Ligand code: PEP
């Protein structure tokens with residue numbers, strides 16, 4: 001048991017990017033309901049992912065993580081979910097083909113609703129009531145993600161009911177993902193059904209056909225070699241590479257700690273064997289007060305007579321398999337680090353240019369004191385022009401410590417620029433994204449460490465005419481700055497579109513083959 005930690009101990013610490021709710025009673029009601037609702041994922045799935053990430057840390061598997069910057073409730077619908085799932089599956093096949101490594105797939109999905117912002121408020125054109133078409137300048141709360149407030153300027157009040165909506169949208173999304181996977185959506189024998197048909201580029205189509213043909217040959221070979229049934233399965237600790245279904249994990253930024261706390265559950269040791277049971281119960285008995293940050297010493301588990309002593313239980317965040325701490329909320333003495341240090345889930349930590357080497361090691365000492373393999377993924381995000389300056393020192397700092405981590409390159413967040421034709425649009429250049437990934441790989445190789453994965457903002461979304469989004473510049477489609485407004489749909493950061501994401505996967509595949 002982590003000392004002096006409880007699911008609510010973060011309430012004693014200063015918190016960055018906090019959301020202030022007007023009505024604490026409303027908030028309490030919602031949190032009470034959330035504590036009572038069933039988990040979205042199980043401890044067994046979380047433990048499996050942690051074991052697979054331990055393989056990534058050793059270079060035995062590759063981690064592909066991607067999805068929207070901000071998921072929207074309105075995107076909780078059949079097509080967007082299928083497109084995102086198929087895109088990540090396709091990318092993982094392409095990377096697997098080049099690297100010959102199992103690919104661990106984690107999507108930013110089923111909970112990626114909360115957003116940190118550089119400014120808490122913004123001045124907007126606000127419609128004047130009763131005066132059709134007229135607006136006035138007004139300062140409103142910035143859009144903080146669908147689980148906090150709405151994107152429409154008239155809907156910016158923080159509404160606690162949205163936390164409950166976030167839970168139900170997450171569960172609907174995850175339910176459909178699970179249903180698709182258990183119905184053969186990821187069956188390697190039918191990859192051509194994965195929404196690839198709309199990709200117009202003949203060269204991308206051809207490259208993909210080659211990957212599929214070659215993988216099918218390998219699968220046929222394995223089937224023959226294994227004498228039929230079960231061929232192609234790899235049940236080791238690395239990714240399960242069965243032909244019928246695949247592991248697919250969810251993730252989000254663990255920003256809204258009220259929500260994360262409510263979905264944190266104490267898990268009893270299993271009576272059978274050494275593992276922990278997959279059964280969890282609320283970390284706090286329902287009805288216990290949790291709202292007051294000053295009165296935060298309630299320990300969920302200590303209140304029921306029949307339970308095992310508290311030292312033996314472990315706490316899991318059962319809203320998602322993997323959560324990460326953002327670059328703006330990673331203060332060593334802050335609320336987010338306090339919360340993250342107590343959970344069993346594998347976690348990510350964003351590492352940007354302002355992180356100091358000794359700070360990074362102190363962070364690892366706090367969140368992973370026992371140096372559990374696969375527990376921490378360091379998500380570096382400097383920008384193509386800064387990676388040479390900052391990554392080597394961070395690698396050296398970790399190398400000189402006792403810690404083993406997964407190194408992952410987020411090639412998006414250090415590479416955001418304004419569009420030249422419309423400065424109100426944010427964009428990213430494909431060349432910068434590729435450059436940050438390839439430079440990171442080179443640096444890791446030189447220093448004897450491993451770049452274990454990538455973290456991308458991407459979408460498989462297409463409009464009614466079958467066109468992909470136009471938010472990032474470049475790639476094999478050769479999107480230009482002037483094209484950005486054609487189909488720019490993001491309410492937050494610009495995402496790689498379907499074709500650009502496949503381009504990235506092919507390049508990663510080539511680098512890993514080399
Ligand atoms: C994000 O991943 O969407 C994000 C806000 O990243 P960062 O915390 O690295 O800025």
Ligand code: MN
Pocket residue numbers: 069070413457492493
């Ligand atoms: Mn983002």
